Amino acid sequence: MKPRAKALIFYGAVSTFMLVVLVFQSDKVSYRPSLLSNTLSNFELWNRFRRTEAIGDGEKEEKVSIDKNCECKSKKTQKSYDFCYKNPKNSSLIGRKFNCSYLTILEDLKLVDAPDQSLVDLANPVRNETIFVSAISDNHFGNFREMYKLIKQHWSNQKVILYSLELSAIYIKKLKTEPNVEVREFDTSKYPKLVKNWAEYRFKALILAEAIRDFPNVWWTDSHNRWNQPKPLAQFYGEIAKCMGDPDCDKKSSIFMFVNASHSNYAVLTDGLLDYFPTYGVNTLKYNDKGLQLSAAFVYLARTPLTLEILKWHTLCALEENCMNPPSAKLKCDREPQWDIYAGCFRYDQSSLNLLMFNSFRDHNHYFMDAGEVSRTYGHY
Numbered sequence: 367m368k369p370r371a372k373a374l375i376f377y378g379a380v381s382t383f384m385l386v387v388l389v390f391q392s393d394k395v396s397y398r399p400s401l402l403s404n405t406l407s408n409f410e411l412w413n414r415f416r417r418t419e420a421i422g423d424g425e426k427e428e429k430v431s432i433d434k435n436c437e438c439k440s441k442k443t444q445k446s447y448d449f450c451y452k453n454p455k456n457s458s459l460i461g462r463k464f465n466c467s468y469l470t471i472l473e474d475l476k477l478v479d480a481p482d483q484s485l486v487d488l489a490n491p492v493r494n495e496t497i498f499v500s501a502i503s504d505n506h507f508g509n510f511r512e513m514y515k516l517i518k519q520h521w522s523n524q525k526v527i528l529y530s531l532e533l534s535a536i537y538i539k540k541l542k543t544e545p546n547v548e549v550r551e552f553d554t555s556k557y558p559k560l561v562k563n564w565a566e567y568r569f570k571a572l573i574l575a576e577a578i579r580d581f582p583n584v585w586w587t588d589s590h591n592r593w594n595q596p597k598p599l600a601q602f603y604g605e606i607a608k609c610m611g612d613p614d615c616d617k618k619s620s621i622f623m624f625v626n627a628s629h630s631n632y633a634v635l636t637d638g639l640l641d642y643f644p645t646y647g648v649n650t651l652k653y654n655d656k657g658l659q660l661s662a663a664f665v666y667l668a669r670t671p672l673t674l675e676i677l678k679w680h681t682l683c684a685l686e687e688n689c690m691n692p693p694s695a696k697l698k699c700d701r702e703p704q705w706d707i708y709a710g711c712f713r714y715d716q717s718s719l720n721l722l723m724f725n726s727f728r729d730h731n732h733y734f735m736d737a738g739e740v741s742r743t744y745g746h747y
């Protein structure tokens with residue numbers, strides 16, 4: 367081999383090693399700016415992140431110990447998984463164990479043990495396919511029509527997957543006239559019965575997981591959402607890519623939200639959720655500077671290991687009776703939710719997703735972005 371080639375290989379090996387060291391030593395954020403953008407293979411993308419969950423019998427050297435009290439073993443693959451959430455910034459905080467019976471659902475949703483899933487490299491502004499996803503029952507058909515009208519106006523060829531929550535045949539038929547709307551029945555038979563309690567919003571977490579299994583690049587938009595003046599998507603993806611290469615940029619998430627819920631996380635945090643997703647420094651959750659709650663009506667997700675990890679816990683929460691609907695949780699508040707006083711109400715999937723994001727970043731600014739001018743309606747029609 368020529369000395370030049372040797373030097374190149376040596377340089378490649380050293381920089382890969384450095385990258386791995388950087389990632390493993392980082393307890394601040396899950397992402398590192400990519401030195402190798404545009405050239406990373408799927409394999410490299412997977413390995414760029416901490417892998418702590420799958421431990422196959424054949425992968426002894428990767429063994430990470432799972433507390434016996436938290437372990438769930440797959441009947442299909444014999445691999446073990448940790449079913450107790452560990453606070454990503456404080457591993458001494460461990461949540462209550464989720465029921466092992468949900469492991470087959472995580473496997474079906476490819477939230478665990480799916481190394482073949484192609485990943486999005488956020489450092490690359492090019493996206494293969496962008497899908498918009500929403501879900502409605504009959505009483506939101508009019509809302510969806512208005513929401514979709516705006517999408518069609520801005521992107522005449524944009525495909526939308528609309529999950530039907532037992533939508534009547536008459537509405538499904540009306541939607542047939544929209545060539546870019548694909549209606550999918552939300553199949554609850556795969557899930558515990560309580561998923562059909564629509565008012566507990568479990569379906570939203572599960573649909574996010576189904577969508578990210580099927581598409582690498584997902585925009586969830588509620589039928590109440592009105593994306594009046596969108597920022598061009600290419601600009602949005604470009605901003606993320608630029609951020610990934612900028613050590614001073616702190617928006618290195620792969621899940622982003624865009625709408626201020628106008629109150630703190632704390633104001634709508636019903637205690638029982640913390641049994642599953644413990645947190646610390648609760649005061650930080652009370653204020654606008656870091657603990658703002660963001661609307662789950664409008665979310666962008668790219669399929670990355672961080673997204674799959676967050677959705678794994680969000681999904682488990684949706685399946686577990688007392689996680690997404692903790693004892694005494696209710697939608698209606700006793701007082702207007704603001705900042706440092708609990709308002710006596712809960713926001714279900716929005717509370718769960720916000721807490722998981724907060725625990726990963728400790729500051730909502732890391733996953734709060736501007737997607738242009740957005741508003742929302744409150745009526746059901």
Ligand SMILES: *[C@@H]1O[C@H](CO)[C@@H](O)[C@H](O)[C@H]1NC(C)=O
Pocket residue numbers: 456458459646
């Ligand atoms: C982690 O959580 C424990 C228990 O709440 C707390 O005592 C400790 O200070 C936390 N550590 C950090 C680094 O915040």
Ligand SMILES: *[C@@H]1O[C@H](CO)[C@@H](O)[C@H](O)[C@H]1NC(C)=O
Pocket residue numbers: 465466467
């Ligand atoms: C786990 O779920 C299964 C099936 O739904 C149920 O029979 C079992 O009682 C649950 N276990 C616990 C500890 O809740």
Ligand SMILES: *[C@@H]1O[C@H](CO)[C@@H](O)[C@H](O)[C@H]1NC(C)=O
Pocket residue numbers: 485486487490492493494
């Ligand atoms: C786009 O899709 C092609 C073919 O499916 C794949 O080879 C390529 O890696 C993808 N690119 C990105 C940026 O995801």
Ligand SMILES: *[C@@H]1O[C@H](CO)[C@@H](O)[C@H](O)[C@H]1NC(C)=O
Pocket residue numbers: 626627628629654658
């Ligand atoms: C979010 O909305 C609240 C209430 O309107 C406001 O006080 C706060 O400044 C807003 N926060 C941000 C970051 O825009």
